[in-house]
């Protein structure tokens with residue numbers, strides 16, 4: 001699909017004119033436990049191999065937004081502050097450029113190897 005999208009763009013066609021259907025991605029890397037730090041909550045948690053980042057954050061008490069839980073809507077996207085390792089983007093919401101920039105991650109489906117530092121949407125009342 002990415003090859004078709006590149007060829008489409010190289011032909012000068014508008015991205016919005018390309019119609020396609022997406023399916024879930026099992027990622028480039030095998031699922032394994034990784035660490036996520038959330039400085040705003042003073043948290044460092046381990047995301048087990050059989051648990052999503054979104055569920056691990058929820059279990060740790062970090063409020064998140066989500067809808068589809070399939071990597072399609074982008075509502076769960078969180079800001080990445082630092083990556084010590086590699087992000088395995090498994091969503092179809094973020095663009096290839098956004099994935100390469102590693103500044104956001106869709107917490108419902110995407111994972112990491114190593115340690116991620118994320119920001120949450122939480123802001124203390126003034």
Ligand code: FES
Pocket residue numbers: 065066067068069070071072073074075076077091093106107108109
């Ligand atoms: S909840 Fe929709 S992309 Fe994560």
